[in-house]
Amino acid sequence: MCTINFNSIRKGIVLVCLLLTSSSVLFAQKSGFEKGISKNWQFGLNVGALSYWGDVSSPKDLSNQFKNGIALGYGVSLSKQISPIWGFNGNILIGNLNATKPFYSDGSSADLQFKSKLIEANINATLSFTNLIYGYKPNRMINAYGIIGFGLGNFEGSTTNYATGDIIRRFGYGSGKGISGYEVDGIANAGLGVNFRLHKQLYLNVESTMKFTGDDNLDGVVAGIKSDFYNYTSIGLIYKFSFNKGKKATTTNLDDKKGVKK
Secondary structure, eight states: OHHHHHHHHHHHHHHHHHHHHHHHHHHHTTSOOOOSTTSSEEEEEEEEEEEEOSSSSOTTOHHHHHHHSEEEEEEEEEEEEOSSSEEEEEEEEEEEEEEEEEEOTTSOEEEEEEEEEEEEEEEEEEEEHHHHHHOOOTTOSEEEEEEEEEEEEEEEEEEEETTTOOEEEEEOTTSSSSGGGOEEEEEEEEEEEEEEEOSSSEEEEEEEEEEEESSSOSSSOOSSOSSOEEEEEEEEEEEEOOOOOOOOOOOOOHHHHHTOOO
């Protein structure tokens, strides 16, 4: 069940944090990394593809999966680099989840269709593989990193039999405890990303994250896949804030400099 995914990722977070803490001690004094609460904040915008991989999907029929199982998503992020190799980010993701399942594994007709609106918020730890392996450089052109964390997903939609019109499951629409009555569920995240430096403060970002739900009942069907999950693969722009305080201008009394008596 999906609790295994949550427990595994939770243990992974603890191990990553221990690794990050020990690595930070090793790199902190040699890297020249700028420290401070106002340093290394970044804001990002992204857009990408959401693909659903639950029981109402066709993992063995990739043609159907890519035709009917992909929908648009977009989001915003705020992140801070704590040390040369680790940081954290918060994200808000909005989009849709779609999937169809024409047949069950035994070949019998399924005729299932899943559709859901999605509003997700999450917070994650990030690990820079590039800085961990090659050391920190402030102007490095490419940075590859890993992601692991948790969030809350808000869902509103239904699973139907598209041949008969029967509703298998309907969720949200004011009946849930999430945003605007959406159904809310815990999400565990794990993914990879790459930043490409375009300018001193501007980066191109490519990221792909797997998102596991807290149970196996999002689509209302239990038929082989032990957990409902989805993937978000995006491309975006990240802006790095600069809060450097300007140096105060100093003035010189020309009369004093020249030794002119007043």
